[in-house]
Amino acid sequence: MRVRKAVASIATLLAALAALGCHVNRPPINHAREQILYDADLSDPRTFNPILVTDATSGGMIGDLFESLVRLNPLTTMPEPGLAESWEISKDEKSVTFHLRRGIRWFDGQPLTARDFLFTLKVVYDPKIATSIRSVLLVDGKPIQASAPDDYTIVIVLPHPFAPLLFSVGTVPIIPEHILEPVYSAGKFNQSWGINTDPDKLIGDGPFRMTRYVPGQVVQYLRNDGFWMKDEHGGQLPRLHGRTTTIVQELSTAYLRFLSGQTDVFDRPRPEEVIDLRDQQQKLGITVKEVGIDTGSLFFCFNRNPRHFVKNGVASPKLKWFTDLNFLRAMAHAIDKQGIINLCYHGFATPAVAEISPANKVFHNPNLKDYDYDLAEAARLLETGGYHLVAPGVRADAQGNRLEFNLVTNTGTPERDRMCAIFKQDLANLGIKVNYRPIDFVTLVEKLDSNFDWDCVLIGFTGTIEPNDGANFYRSSGNLHLWDPNQPKPATEWEARIDQLLDEGASEMDPAKRAPYYWEIQKILHDQLAVIETVRQIRYSAWKNKLENYRPTVWGLYKPEWIEFKPE
Amino acid sequence: MNATLATPAIEMARPLSAWRREWRHASWTVRLAALCLTVFYLFALASPFFAPYDPTFQNRLMPDCPPMRVHVAAPPDWDKGLFYTHPMKMVDPTERRYASDPSRRLYIHLLSHGHLFTTDSPIEPFYLMGSDALGRDLYSRIVYGARVSMFVGLVGVVISFSLGITIGALSGYVGGVVDNLIMRWSEIEMSLPSFYFLLALAAIIPAGLSTVVTFFLIVAIMSFISWAGFARIIRGMASTVRGLPYVEAARALGASRSRIIRRHVIPSVLGYAIVAATLSIPGFILGESALSLLGLGIQEPASSWGNLLAAAEDVQNLRHYPWILIPGIFIFLAVMSFNFLGDHLRDRLDPSNAG
Numbered sequence: 001m002r003v004r005k006a007v008a009s010i011a012t013l014l015a016a017l018a019a020l021g022c023h024v025n026r027p028p029i030n031h032a033r034e035q036i037l038y039d040a041d042l043s044d045p046r047t048f049n050p051i052l053v054t055d056a057t058s059g060g061m062i063g064d065l066f067e068s069l070v071r072l073n074p075l076t077t078m079p080e081p082g083l084a085e086s087w088e089i090s091k092d093e094k095s096v097t098f099h100l101r102r103g104i105r106w107f108d109g110q111p112l113t114a115r116d117f118l119f120t121l122k123v124v125y126d127p128k129i130a131t132s133i134r135s136v137l138l139v140d141g142k143p144i145q146a147s148a149p150d151d152y153t154i155v156i157v158l159p160h161p162f163a164p165l166l167f168s169v170g171t172v173p174i175i176p177e178h179i180l181e182p183v184y185s186a187g188k189f190n191q192s193w194g195i196n197t198d199p200d201k202l203i204g205d206g207p208f209r210m211t212r213y214v215p216g217q218v219v220q221y222l223r224n225d226g227f228w229m230k231d232e233h234g235g236q237l238p239r240l241h242g243r244t245t246t247i248v249q250e251l252s253t254a255y256l257r258f259l260s261g262q263t264d265v266f267d268r269p270r271p272e273e274v275i276d277l278r279d280q281q282q283k284l285g286i287t288v289k290e291v292g293i294d295t296g297s298l299f300f301c302f303n304r305n306p307r308h309f310v311k312n313g314v315a316s317p318k319l320k321w322f323t324d325l326n327f328l329r330a331m332a333h334a335i336d337k338q339g340i341i342n343l344c345y346h347g348f349a350t351p352a353v354a355e356i357s358p359a360n361k362v363f364h365n366p367n368l369k370d371y372d373y374d375l376a377e378a379a380r381l382l383e384t385g386g387y388h389l390v391a392p393g394v395r396a397d398a399q400g401n402r403l404e405f406n407l408v409t410n411t412g413t414p415e416r417d418r419m420c421a422i423f424k425q426d427l428a429n430l431g432i433k434v435n436y437r438p439i440d441f442v443t444l445v446e447k448l449d450s451n452f453d454w455d456c457v458l459i460g461f462t463g464t465i466e467p468n469d470g471a472n473f474y475r476s477s478g479n480l481h482l483w484d485p486n487q488p489k490p491a492t493e494w495e496a497r498i499d500q501l502l503d504e505g506a507s508e509m510d511p512a513k514r515a516p517y518y519w520e521i522q523k524i525l526h527d528q529l530a531v532i533e534t535v536r537q538i539r540y541s542a543w544k545n546k547l548e549n550y551r552p553t554v555w556g557l558y559k560p561e562w563i564e565f566k567p568e
Numbered sequence: 569m570n571a572t573l574a575t576p577a578i579e580m581a582r583p584l585s586a587w588r589r590e591w592r593h594a595s596w597t598v599r600l601a602a603l604c605l606t607v608f609y610l611f612a613l614a615s616p617f618f619a620p621y622d623p624t625f626q627n628r629l630m631p632d633c634p635p636m637r638v639h640v641a642a643p644p645d646w647d648k649g650l651f652y653t654h655p656m657k658m659v660d661p662t663e664r665r666y667a668s669d670p671s672r673r674l675y676i677h678l679l680s681h682g683h684l685f686t687t688d689s690p691i692e693p694f695y696l697m698g699s700d701a702l703g704r705d706l707y708s709r710i711v712y713g714a715r716v717s718m719f720v721g722l723v724g725v726v727i728s729f730s731l732g733i734t735i736g737a738l739s740g741y742v743g744g745v746v747d748n749l750i751m752r753w754s755e756i757e758m759s760l761p762s763f764y765f766l767l768a769l770a771a772i773i774p775a776g777l778s779t780v781v782t783f784f785l786i787v788a789i790m791s792f793i794s795w796a797g798f799a800r801i802i803r804g805m806a807s808t809v810r811g812l813p814y815v816e817a818a819r820a821l822g823a824s825r826s827r828i829i830r831r832h833v834i835p836s837v838l839g840y841a842i843v844a845a846t847l848s849i850p851g852f853i854l855g856e857s858a859l860s861l862l863g864l865g866i867q868e869p870a871s872s873w874g875n876l877l878a879a880a881e882d883v884q885n886l887r888h889y890p891w892i893l894i895p896g897i898f899i900f901l902a903v904m905s906f907n908f909l910g911d912h913l914r915d916r917l918d919p920s921n922a923g
Contacts, residue, residue, distance in 0.1 A: 273884065342661055424869070
């Protein structure tokens with residue numbers, strides 16, 4: 001009898017413990033002792049194939065898996081040795097010889113040789129492969145000639161000097177021929193290394209290899225013990241033993257995780273979070289620092305793709321509006337940049353004028369005149385363009401079509417959400433109806449690069465040190481030429497001019513003489529309003545004081561391989 | 569509101585005193601509830617009067633402004649206004665800190681410009697309940713939001729209960745195969761996980777519909793889910809009524825089936841229906857809030873109490889600007905009021921409590 005009672009009470013106790021279970025039985029992971037860096041990312045990757053990547057999330061998640069010939073130093077913005085330990089440029093500047101490091105191995109133990117590089121180029125230049133790298137690697141629209149006299153030497157011969165070579169060819173992620181060549185020959189490269197691939201099968205050569213990916217939850221990495229980099233004392237790099245990236249659905253979740261110490265770094269705090277974090281630096285043992293003006297560009301873009309707007313020979317009136325400068329200038333004048341800075345960024349932003357950020361000191365064009373926020377001017381421009389008010393608060397074009405369009409942006413970014421609300425309200429005052437709906441990022445990218453079913457988008461692009469790396473965006477044939485991608489030949493004169501400027505700018509070797517070409521590209525984009533710039537955030541970064549050598553710059557981490565936790 | 573229906577027919581001759589009698593019978597909670605609901609429905613019916621400003625006007629110099637204090641003016645100043653507040657100004661745009669300027673008075677004009685109260689210009693506003701992240705007056709948005717939040721319940725209940733009563737009464741009275749089919753169908757509908765079903769349906773509402781259309785679609789979706797449970801109870805009551813002598817008598821006198829349902833079956837279940845209807849309104853209000861919180865309900869810039877409360881979802885916002893929780897208080901009050909009123913009606917309509 002007593003035994004039974006005891007059993008019953010133990011059972012009750014166990015049940016109570018089970019209810020508390022999640023708190024009882026999992027000891028917290030000691031990040032410092034394990035040397036594992038925890039961070040958070042906002043969305044799932046779309047692909048693990050470095051050649052097929054088009055979005056920043058996927059790029060960031062596999063960035064540590066694949067190396068390239070050179071690495072860019074974010075402080076000097078100059079190339080430094082990567083897989084190539086040295087290179088020589090010939091006297092006539094028309095050929096470059098790279099010398100590969102010896103003894104570099106893929107994760108599966110196979111040696112990395114010049115053949116892998118040649119295979120990578122072959123894949124990139126194949127028009128059947130959906131890659132955004134190709135347009136960056138074209139010289140005068142033609143592939144560059146590369147050969148390998150031996151396994152560790154690569155010779156590139158160019159028709160004329162090509163300034164971005166080290167930045168473009170030099171930074172192409174190299175893929176393993178022995179793994180992907182059979183896939184490529186079978187014509188399945190475009191489907192290879194999708195997010196369903198077993199992470200162990202992603203064979204790279206970088207400082208970390210991926211060990212686990214659970215969609216919507218987590219990506220884990222372990223150190224590549226055979227990585228070629230050594231520190232000044234001959235110690236193996238990277239110093240961290242692993243990395244774990246939690247995929248969170250919302251920015252605020254990422255913030256809360258950092259506050260509670262679950263993540264060690266918080267890369268892009270929102271303005272209101274910066275204020276909070278600054279107040280708590282002491283208490284939380286963290287460092288919060290201003291990193292600089294964002295390198296990217298956040299803009300409104302109107303769709304000008306006739307493949308979307310012309311159906312059965314009938315063009316939608318929207319195509320006419322979205323290519324009409326009166327309409328576009330009115331839109332530019334209707335963007336309240338100061339309001340956006342106050343309302344969306346708590347003052348931590350500056351108005352953006354040129355497409356290239358001032359963070360890029362060489363190529364930013366400082367001479368452009370901004371379109372001031374002026375709704376009266378916007379209304380005047382609309383009237384000039386034949387868009388008249390037909391009823392109070394209702395504006396229509398000359399054919400009587402009511403001005404109305406859909407506006408999309410990605411979900412989960414409150415500041416973009418507010419920007420759209422501000423833009424919508426100002427356009428409502430002009431008599432233009434905006435149907436705003438945020439959609440998730442993956443769906444948004446799909447709209448932009450495959451089904452083209454959109455009117456106006458608010459989207460951000462990350463910036464690059466070498467402006468020619470943005471060629472797939474500037475060039476009319478590029479697949480990121482948002483407003484009308486993949487054009488067989490330039491649809492307008494100014495797009496043709498941009499194509500020409502890109503070619504000319506790329507063949508000028510003297511950096512000082514190169515800048516004007518890119519200044520003119522920015523001026524054309526500014527005048528033609530292909531993209532309507534908004535503001536650039538002043539970026540901050542926060543990390544735990546326990547982390548050593550964590551040195552963020554707007555162009556990325558400086559010497560990330562040196563990051564480690566202080567010994568306890 | 570529906571209390572007159574409950575009073576015996578003899579009392580109907582003197583409706584005024586019937587209202588008064590009901591008022592006297594009611595406890596103070598019920599009186600308070602009735603008062604709250606009256607105010608909220610007035611908000612909804614006469615929003616432009618109760619709201620001092622345009623609910624979509626963005627004062628971009630005053631985002632996240634805290635509620636302002638009201639002061640009573642001294643009698644000599646009454647010609648300028650009975651109440652005044654000190655104007656506020658953002659002193660730190662990064663932390664959004666505000667300071668009021670005690671040297672200046674911003675008079676609040678009662679019953680002017682067609683508003684209950686307002687100031688001369690929305691550029692220098694009086695924020696009774698603070699402003700939101702885009703510098704819109706939260707109080708005005710709540711007043712306009714009452715249109716959605718208060719009517720979502722009424723419209724929803726009308727739709728789902730007309731469906732429920734008609735189908736339930738038909739099913740219960742007719743019986744047989746019809747009864748069987750209807751009841752099995754309602755079981756299928758009741759076994760759907762309602763919230764997920766609601767999410768799926770709300771997701772297919774296309775962009776670009778007007779607020780009114782979206783509103784009705786949402787209500788229709790919610791009613792479509794909720795009629796089944798109600799129909800089953802009515803069906804049970806109807807099948808009991810069917811065997812009672814007075815229905816038998818009507819049938820013997822040759823009354824048609826539809827006449828019996830209309831004149832005998834439905835009136836006998838109406839008392840229960842009114843109580844159940846009142847008690848199910850809060851479900852609709854909360855349902856709308858939940859949908860709006862997830863961004864699937866009423867879309868910005870239109871407001872409902874649900875989508876206003878969605879701003880409080882962000883812990884950051886809530887910590888710094890606690891007044892964005894105020895719409896939640898309104899939801900709470902409305903839901904509690906309907907519950908008190910429903911309970912009271914049940915007591916009053918219950919024959920065992922008569923007298």
